[in-house]
Amino acid sequence: MHTEESTLRAADLGPDLRHHGDAEVRDDGAALVDLAVNVRAHTPPDWLREEIAASLTSLAAYPDGRQAQAAVAARHGLPAQRVLLTAGAAEAFVLLARALTVRRPVVVHPQFTEPEAALRDAGHTVDRVLLRPEDGFRLDPAAVPEDADLVVIGNPTNPTSVLHPARTITRLARPGRTLVVDEAFMDAVPGERESLAGRTDVPGLVVLRSLTKTWGLAGLRIGYVLSCPGTVAALQRAQPLWPVSSPALTAARACMSARALAETEQAADRITADRAHLVAGLAAHGIRVVEPPEGPFVLARVPDGAEVRRRLRDLGYAVRRGDTFPGLGPDWLRIAVRDRETVDGFLAALGSALGSAFGRTAVRAVGDDAGAGRG
Template identity: 55%
Template sequence: MTRDDLLRHHGDVDAVPGLVDFAVNVRGGRPPEWLRERLVQALDRVGVYPSAAEDRRAREAVAARHGCDADAVMVLNGSAEGFSLVPRVVHNLAAVVHPSFTEPEVALRSAGVPVHRVLLDQSDGFLLHPDRVPKDADLVVVGNPTNPTSTLHPADTIRELAQDRTVLVDEAFMDAVPGEPETLAGEPNTLVFRSLTKTWALPGLRAGYVIGHPDLLAELARNRPQWPVGTLTLEAVTACCEAPALAESEVAALDATAHREALQAELGDFVLGDPRAPFLLVEVPGGERIRCALRERGIAVRRGDTFPGLGPDHLRLAVRSPRECAPLVAALKAELEVRS
C-alpha cells in the first residue's frame, strides 16, 4: 500500500460480510425503530428540494442540544464532507495530532496544505502536550475521544491550543462518553465536528454537523454546492438532537462504558492507555498474524498500522456486550497461547 492508501484504510475494509464485526464502531448494526420510522415518513418529502426551513429546523435542534446559536451550526453529509472543506480555513500550516482518524490529514494534503504530524507517545498514555504543537500552525486537528487510542483529552488542554488559532476537534465519539464532560462545542476558536454514524447506526446515510463561529462556517461553506444536504440527512439530524434521542444516547453511553470496562478486564495489560470511547486499542505480539488468524476464525478486528504512530502489533477492537465479546476474547486468548 502507498501512504495515501494506508491513510484511507478504514474499518469497513476489514469488516467484510460474513465476519463477526469488531472492526467498525457502529452501535447496534441498524438504526432504532423510532428513527427508521422518522426516516420513512420523511421519504414523502424527497420529491421536492430540501428547503431552507428544513435546514433551519435541523440547525435549531443542534443548537438547542449544545446550547449555542443556530447560526453557529452547519449540517454536513457526514464529518468526512466537513473535513474536505477545512483546507479553506488554513493559511499557513496544519498540525494533526496522531494517532488519530486519518481523513482530516488526507483532505489537507490533497488540497496542498502543509501538514505537521504531532505524534503522541504510547509510553505516557497518548497524552496531549500543547507545547509539542508548532506555534506557526494556524489549524490544529485533534480527536476527542481519539480514534483509535480511545483517549479523552481534557477540555482545558485543548482550550490552551485554541488561544490564538483554530482547533478542529473531531468529537465523533463524544456522545458515547457519559455526560460528555470534555466537549468543546460552542467554544471560541474551535470547529467541533459531530457524527450520527456511530451511536445511531447510520453509516449509509451521511449525517453530521459542525459547530463554530458563523464567520468560520461561512468560509467552510464558500462554493459549497446548492442543496448540499438531503432531506433524509436533515431529518436524521433533527431527530437525533431531540430530547428522547438524547436520553437514549446517554443510556447507550453508560452501557458502552460498562461493556468497555468488562472487555478491558478480560484483556488486561494488552489494553493501552486510559480508554474512554466504545473501542479499545491493544498491542499484542505478532499482531498481524493474530489479526489474520482471527479472520480465519470468522472475526474481524481493525488493523492499527494504518494510523500514523502505530504498527502491525496494534489492533483496535470495537466494544460490544460481554456476550457478544466472548467469542472474540476466547479466540484472541487462544491465538496468544499459540504465539507463546
C-alpha cells in the same frame, strides 16, 4: 516531549491514510463478526428508522435544513449561525481543507486519518505531531509548533480511546489559529465530559460532531460543525447546493430530541459497562489496553499483532489493524466495544488465535517496555 522529535513532515507519506475499518469486514466477502467498525451495533433503533422512512414521501422537494439546524443549535445552546450541517464529519474535513487559508496545518496523531488526507488532497503540506505510547498517547500542547495556524485533534481520540481534558485542548487555542476538535465519539462518553461543543469563549474553535456512530447512520451521512459565524459561512460557501439529503436532515432533527438524548445517555452507560467487560477479558489473556479507555473502542498492543489479526479472521472475527494510523505499527489492534455475548465469543477466539500463534507464551502487556497505558 520535544517538538523537534515528535513533528514529522508529511513528505514521508507513511501509512495508508485511506484505509478505514469497513475494509476489514468487506475485503474478501467473508461473514465476519465485526469488531473493526466503530458504529454502534443494532442501530438505528426502530423509532429512528420509522422517522427516516416517513421522510421519503417528501423526496420531490429540495432539502430544507433550517429545522435541523435549529434543533442542533438548541441542543448545544448556540445560535443557528454557529451550526453547519454536513454529509458526515468527513465532509467537514474536506470543507476545512478547501475553504480556509492555511499556511502550516498540523494534525495530532495517532488519530482519524481523514483530516490529513483531506488537507493533502487540497494541496497542503501537513505536519504531524506524534503522541507517544510511553506518555499514554496524552497531549502535550507544547509539542504543537507555535506557528501552526490549523491544528486538528480528536477527543476522545480514534484509535487510542484517550479523552483529553478540555483545559488541555484549549491551551492549543490562540488568535490566528483554527483549532479543530473532532468529537465524533463524544456522545459515547457519559455526560460528554471534556466536550467543547457549545463553547464560544475559545478563539478559533471548530467542533465536529457525527451522528453516524451512535445512531448507526454511516450509510446516510450526517454530521455537523459548530464554530463562529464567520467560519461557518466560509465553509458553507465551499459546500455544493443541498449537500445534506432530506432523510439525513430528518435524522439530525430526530437525534436532537429529548427522547434521543436520553437514549444516548443510556447507550453511553451501556458502552462503559461493556467496555469494562472487554478490558477485563483482554487482561485475562495478558493483554492490557491504552488506559483509561473512554470511547466505544480500545487500543491494544499484541506481539505479532498482524498475525493474530489474520488468525482472528480465520476464526470469524474482524478487528481494526493499527498500522494505517501514523504513530502506530502492526502490533497495535483497535477493538470495538460490543455486547457481552459478542465479546465473550471474541475472547474465546482470541485465546485460540494467541495459542496457535505463540503456544502458551505470555503476551506482553501494553507498555511493558514502553510505558504505554499509563494515565
